Amino acid sequence: MCKGLVLGTLLTSFMLLLYSYAIPPLQVSITEIPIPYSCSSYPTQARMPVTANGTHSSPGQACLPKFDVMFMKTHKTASSTILNILFRFGEKHRLKFAFPNGRNDFYYPSYFERSQVQDYHPGMCFNIICNHMRFHYQEVRKLLPADTIFLTVLRDPAYLFESSFHYFGHVIPLTWKLLGYDNNMNANSPLVDQYIQEIDQRFHLVMLLEYFDESLVLLKDLLCWELEDILYFKLNARKDSTVSKLTNELYEKATSWNLIDAKLYHYFNTTFWHKVDAYGRERMAKDVAELQQKNEKMKSICIDGGHPVDANAIQESSMQPWQPLGEKSILGYNLKKKINKKHRKLCRKMLTPEIQYLTDLGVNLWLTKLWSHVREFLKW
Numbered sequence: 001m002c003k004g005l006v007l008g009t010l011l012t013s014f015m016l017l018l019y020s021y022a023i024p025p026l027q028v029s030i031t032e033i034p035i036p037y038s039c040s041s042y043p044t045q046a047r048m049p050v051t052a053n054g055t056h057s058s059p060g061q062a063c064l065p066k067f068d069v070m071f072m073k074t075h076k077t078a079s080s081t082i083l084n085i086l087f088r089f090g091e092k093h094r095l096k097f098a099f100p101n102g103r104n105d106f107y108y109p110s111y112f113e114r115s116q117v118q119d120y121h122p123g124m125c126f127n128i129i130c131n132h133m134r135f136h137y138q139e140v141r142k143l144l145p146a147d148t149i150f151l152t153v154l155r156d157p158a159y160l161f162e163s164s165f166h167y168f169g170h171v172i173p174l175t176w177k178l179l180g181y182d183n184n185m186n187a188n189s190p191l192v193d194q195y196i197q198e199i200d201q202r203f204h205l206v207m208l209l210e211y212f213d214e215s216l217v218l219l220k221d222l223l224c225w226e227l228e229d230i231l232y233f234k235l236n237a238r239k240d241s242t243v244s245k246l247t248n249e250l251y252e253k254a255t256s257w258n259l260i261d262a263k264l265y266h267y268f269n270t271t272f273w274h275k276v277d278a279y280g281r282e283r284m285a286k287d288v289a290e291l292q293q294k295n296e297k298m299k300s301i302c303i304d305g306g307h308p309v310d311a312n313a314i315q316e317s318s319m320q321p322w323q324p325l326g327e328k329s330i331l332g333y334n335l336k337k338k339i340n341k342k343h344r345k346l347c348r349k350m351l352t353p354e355i356q357y358l359t360d361l362g363v364n365l366w367l368t369k370l371w372s373h374v375r376e377f378l379k380w
């Protein structure tokens, strides 16, 4: 028993070390070869510069789907669900993803570098990047074509750390850090507002977890995608993610403890509703209702029992969600045994967890997988 514990601790430390430091790619000096303006397969696509606020198509107006997308993944914001949407879209149109090599993230907390991309060479055309990273705008810019649409998703930071507030008090502005800024900045520095403006200029759409369906409708409009492309099931939901227990007082405290992220959220909450207004409130309500209705229909077509289940009740190992460190509470789904031919493929893809989907898309995940085997071995 004691021996096992020591062995386990040693192995774990070793794995953690390996995971944090495993072969950061060699820093070779990169010769610049220009990437095409667009890496979508419509060579004739109008060469209009993409502006962060001016891409709305009016209803009924024909548009061409956009293929070049940068999605900045953030914490506890249903990012896995959005990744599933991007994976499906990328597969459907045979797009080229910029994936990391050996693991499922780009060496967080190091800054993103192009050399971390699997099979990268200068001048290469990539359509989509969406794995976890610490954002480095200039590097991403040099990787992706000029017509790339930048997306991210935020949530009210008071709830982001709800479970940890009781223990920690002050928390680092994690989203701020992910977006590439100094997490030790003074929240009242004028630089904070300046950087928020910078984020606003860089990202064409900042979605909100609290208005997820509205966000997806805006996404579909911005990218000129089809309704089927944004259908989703909630992936990676936690068992105990019940209704918030934050009192008003604790909410205020939590906000002041993480003031930079709170300012960021406040700013983009405002711009979000401006976008909804520009889209049209009524049109939005109608489109959200349609999305929800289609999602419900897919649920009844695809999911056994119609709801997510505990990991140990999932029959197919390929449907087993990845459990983050120290957790066993991520729920998953069982695919229905009998699904009509028309929906079979879509159902399976919509329910495939992130790690399996990455593998299906050809990502080498040796480090991530080794880690999960060690944990399985230790029954942790």
Ligand SMILES: *[C@@H]1O[C@H](CO)[C@@H](O)[C@H](O)[C@H]1NC(C)=O
Pocket (backbone or CB within 6 Å): 051, 053, 054
């Ligand atoms: C986009 O934003 C810029 C400034 O941020 C503004 O000057 C311009 O008029 C806006 N364009 C549209 C179409 O709203």
Ligand SMILES: *[C@@H]1O[C@H](CO)[C@@H](O)[C@H](O)[C@H]1NC(C)=O
Pocket (backbone or CB within 6 Å): 156, 266, 269, 270, 273
């Ligand atoms: C976000 O904006 C909406 C609409 O203006 C408002 O009702 C809501 O209280 C805001 N949320 C936060 C957390 O500021």
